[in-house]
Amino acid sequence: MPANIPAHHPAMSRRTALEVGSISLLGFGMNHLDAFRAEAAAPTKLRTAKSCIFIFLSGGLSQHESFDLKPEASAEVRGEFxxxxxxxxxxxxxxxxxxLAKRSHLWSVCRTxxxxxxxxxxxxxxMLTGRSDVPVGFNPSRPMNTDHPSIAAIAGDVIRPRTNLPPAIVLPDKIIHRTGRVVPGQFAGRMGSNRDPWFIEASPFHVQSYGAFPEYAFDHQQRGGSDNRVFQTPHLKLSQGMTQKRMGNRLGLLKELGKQREVLDIAGQVESFDRYRSAAISLLNDDKVHNAMDVTHADDxxxxxxxxxxxxxxxxxARRLVETGVNLVQVNMGNNESWDTHGNIFPxxxxxxxxxxDRAVSALLDDLEASGRxxxxxxxxxxxxGRTxxxxxxxxxxxxxxxDHWGATQxxxxxxxxxKGGRVIGTTDxxxxxxxxxxxxxxxFAATIYRxxxxxxxxxxxxxxxxxHFIYEGEPIAGLT
Incomplete structure (x- = not known):
């Protein structure tokens, strides 16, 4: 066993977690903090100070209109840009x-x-799991418990939290098709739903609206429907009737659980339970957490x-969460397969x-560079x-x-x-x-993130x-570093 991986201890059973969690720790309904799901974490917990912001453009970004233009090709290939x-x-x-063109010294592109x-x-x-093989029982219509675990789920499971926040978070929504079906690949799959990544759902679903609402909302088919969505940053507060005094009383009650800990696990394997309880308290009391999520009230x-x-x-x-100590933040930029440009691609x-x-990613790079992060x-x-x-x-x-859709290259x-910035990895025809x-x-791709x-x-x-189950299924992309 590698030296940086702690010794394995037996995990707390689901039944035990349910029994302990049944006292309703804080009396508020944030399912990601539910102690009912606070089973012991995987034994392969790793310490790391590295971070990743994983931007996912659901629908399929066209390489021809972004990072791999073909100006010498025929008109039916090169397009209008x-x-x-x-x-x-x-x-x-x-x-x-x-x-981004002005900041190419900060980034590189793999075209292949x-x-x-x-x-x-x-x-x-x-792409969300970093696995090319089709899992047993794969169903394109819904996630299955036999799916491969997502990159975010794996990161959240194997990395030790640096703060009371989880090490991996997905925002601002789950990826949902316009029909309402939840797209597979985003969850823990065969790791078990108790190890799903945390989702901060700030972006309400809309059946026919795409893109960066409200400023850039649009409909691929130009049907003229309205979009009155509001970006809903999480509002963290005690539930109605849960005063600071009552919260204190509950925390006092929790101290009595110390008498049960030897019963639960003589080796002290209630770490996961404590971690979820601490995370709940942190979300209610930590100004840094509030500030990280309250982005619509940031300085103009x-x-x-x-x-x-x-x-x-x-x-x-995402940037603020990384600053608070979250290791991986997956950002789904455009739900409802916003980048699925079968038509009206150029406008x-x-x-x-x-x-x-262009604006948001550039601002992110500027701030990370300025802060030294x-x-x-x-x-x-x-x-x-990619696209055809x-x-x-x-x-x-x-x-x-x-x-149309094109898996052969992106x-x-x-x-x-x-x-290292300014590099191009690979060439297409x-x-x-x-x-x-x-x-x-x-x-x-996944190995590059894990590294x-x-x-x-x-x-x-x-x-x-x-x-x-070993995490790496390939080598990191050569030539980037």
């Missing part, structure tokens, strides 16, 4: 990412990440730099999707797949042309966490359809019958 030069000689990106599916649900599962100048929209607020919250990317992303914070940005080389037209549904953005050198797999989090190649998690 022009490349612009970046701060890095020889590196060009979309004209609609001008702020590839997998074998063009289907949304499987694509999400592959800060909000303007990030953008007063769901993309900007989400990345501002929607130009006017609705790329501008707020960029060197220890990996920022990654990807989708479930050829433009197509679905005239019955969309007014203007677009591109461009993935990397910054910080030891990544003349039409941006297939890698011609340095192809990368989702397993390499940035400081997890050793020997890291593993244990299932409910104590079997170890």
């Amino acid at each position: 022009n490349p612009i030069s970046t701060k890095t000689p020889g590196l060009q990106i979309s004209e609609h990412l001008p702020m 990440l590839s997998h074998g599916t063009n289907e949304h649900s499987m694509g999400h599962h592959i 100048k800060v909000q303007e730099r990030y953008g007063k929209n769901s993309f900007g607020w989400s990345l501002l919250m 929607h990317l130009k006017d609705k999707l790329l501008p707020p992303t 960029l060197k220890d914070t990996l920022v990654v940005m990807c989708s479930e797949f 080389p050829k433009i197509s037209q679905l005239a019955k549904v969309y007014a203007r042309p677009g591109r 461009s993935v953005f990397f910054a910080g966490g030891g990544v 003349k039409i941006g359809g297939f890698p011609i050198d340095q192809p990368q797999k989702p397993e390499n 940035a989090l400081g997890l050793p190649q020997t890291a593993y998690w244990h299932d409910d019958v104590d079997r170890p």
Whole structure:
């Protein structure tokens, strides 16, 4: 056993956790703090001071309109956008990412990440878990307990919390299809639902509205519906009737649990229970936690730099959470598969999707660099797949042309966490359809994140019958560091 992995102790049973949790610790209904789910953590807890902000663009960012333009290709391939030069000689990106172009010394791009599916649900599962293989019993319509665990779930399980907050958080929403089905790949899967990552759900679901609301909300099919959503940052307070005095009384009662601890586990394996209780108290009393989440009341100048929209607020919250000690924050930028541009691709990317992303990611990089945190914070940005080389037209549904799903290649953005800026990893063919050198797999992508989090190649998690499962399924992407 590696020296930095603590010795394994027996886990608290679910029944015991239920019995202890049944006293209703704080009397408020925040399910992520529910002691009913506070089972003992996996034995492979690892100490690390590294961080990652994982930006996921649900729907499929077009490589041709972002980081891998093909200006010499035919019109049906190259599209309407022009490349612009970046701060890095020889590196060009979309004209609609001008702020990132000025910061190319801070980031690099891999243009050759590839997998074998063009289907949304499987694509999400592959990229969010870092596993190319299809799990037994996979159901594209809903998450299954046989799914592979997400990167966020693994990070949350194996990393020791640095604060009373969990080590991995997902915001501002779960990824949900417009039909209302929850997309698989976001959860703990076969690790067990008790190890799902924490979700801060600040972005209400809307059946036909996409993008960075309210400022950049739109509908792919231009049906003209209204969108009155409000970005709902978590409001942390004691529940009605739960005064500070009553809370104190309850905490006093909890001290009596000390008499039961020897019964629960003579080795003191109530650490997980204590951790969840501490997290609950922290959320109610820690000004840093309140400040991290209350982004819509941040200084106006800060909000303007990030953008007063769901993309900007989400990345501002992610940065603040990292500053409080959260190791991995996954940010879903655009629910309802906002980046699924089968039609109207050029106006929607130009006017609705790329501008707020360009602004928010640039502000994030600026702040991390200014604070000295960029060197220890990996920022990654990807989708479930790229888009087809050829433009197509679905005239019955969309007014203007677009591109379809394409798993064969996508461009993935990397910054910080030891990544050297201004680099391009891999080359695609003349039409941006297939890698011609340095192809990368989702397993390499996940390994890059795990390395940035400081997890050793020997890291593993244990299932409910104590079997170890190694975390790394590939090597980190070569050439980034």
